[in-house]
Amino acid sequence: MEAHTVTSTETGVHAPPRPRLPVPSLRTDRWWVPPLLTVVGLSIFVIYATFRAFQQNYYWVSDYHYLTPFYSPCMSNGCLEGAAHFGRFLPDHPLIPYAALSLPLLLLFRLTCYYYRKAYYRSFWLSPPACAVPEPHSRYTGETRLPLILQNVHRYFFYAAVIISVINTYDAILAFQSPEGFGLGLGNIILVTNVVLLWCYTLSCHSCRHVTGGRLKHFSKHPVRYWLWTKVSALNTRHMEFAWITIGTLILTDLYVFLVASGAIADPRIIG
Template sequence: MTAGISAPGRPSIRARTLRTDRWWLAPAVTAASLFAFVVYATIRAFWNGAYYAPPYISPFYSPCIATNCVPGSETIYIFGDWWKLSPALIILIFPLGFRLTCYYYRKAYYRSFWASPPACAVSEPHRSYTGERRFPLILQNIHRYFFYFGLIFNVILTYDAVIAFRDADGDWGHAGLGTLVLLVNAALLWLYSLSCHSCRHIVGGRLNHFSRHPVRYRMWTFVSRLNARHMLYAWLSLFWVAFADLYVAMVASGTISDLRFF
């Protein structure tokens, strides 16, 4: 029996859509925003400079684990002298993988770049659809593992925000605008991670009776509230991490001076 769009009795509409509103605006803005971030992140990743202004380190380069890191910015040497490229190319693999496989970002770039579909009630240009059952989209299923790595980086970036309460000589009890920038960056990344769909499933999934697991139920309820704003946290954290990198870069390059509060 023929079903779907070819079912008998369905009207034959050749137009891609009958919508008269600006349905294309949302995917266009999304595509432009994501493209701008990718371009900026790529430039900064290959720049290999202006990422450390004591005590601030760019989130794109933290933790710096190669021997070619700027002195003072290194956390632990894992990649030896053989690594000649930018240290950011090692680090960005994990947060980028987490974002690329994120459930919200899948929707965002499926609609904006692949037009699959570009909007509700708008037909897509593809003749066939295989979903995420074949290569390369089947790799989206590793999102949960990138989530675990993302939590590790959140801890590291939170540590960076804490040590930003030092001055250039390493003395505690100081704070500047860069401290506030890194604190907000860490907070937004935690909100983005904890509102993740995978996080919601981890804390409350596979339970038949919430009444028998009151602690996990409270956790699931909290994460569910955050999950309702996952899209908002995704965008805020994306733009802020780029802003945090830009601020550190401008201070490190001498373009601006860090505003010290105390």
């Protein structure tokens, strides 16, 4: 058999295929468990978030100014008075979320996130499902063609995520109110915790690491940016953890606001 010589152009997506094996995989461990858990976890979040975004109810607690992050900023003409901190100008329609300006940007920020790419590439697209496990696709083009080439605009969605995180922070600050003035309740603790963790996820983004320390030839000439880069790099090592933790805190925060707004539970007050 004539040997195949790999030239310099046959690399990456143009490399020759792997040798065919008599079995689908040589792995004997339960490699399918992590992809399965990822499918279950992300599916639960997508289903819950979609339902709540279009429910258009139980998102605002007027007494304590609790606003769920799924409705922030609330800019629809249907938003309750007090919940629209930046005005109401979007049409009120059942198919248009009250936070129609922010939710698509946040969705695109997470979809193009480096960690989430790995998560859904392996779990939903099986490309590949796990290390040393062949993928079912006959061809692989990576992120060189539509639609996956659009993953490269992730850096721009990062800026939008920063702005929305600032808005969420503003919402959490406004929530320190009660009918008597300053107030503090369990809801405040949940809102602040969620905001802090959202900031950790946003700032641990690979794009943020590039913004703080990218395009520099000499760190010694830019001590401030180098200091920022080291801090962001430390967060970046936990980007996966923050990605999953914030999915949980978003659901928890929204569910808590829903329960208080619907009257199912009362907000335990510490002050006010």
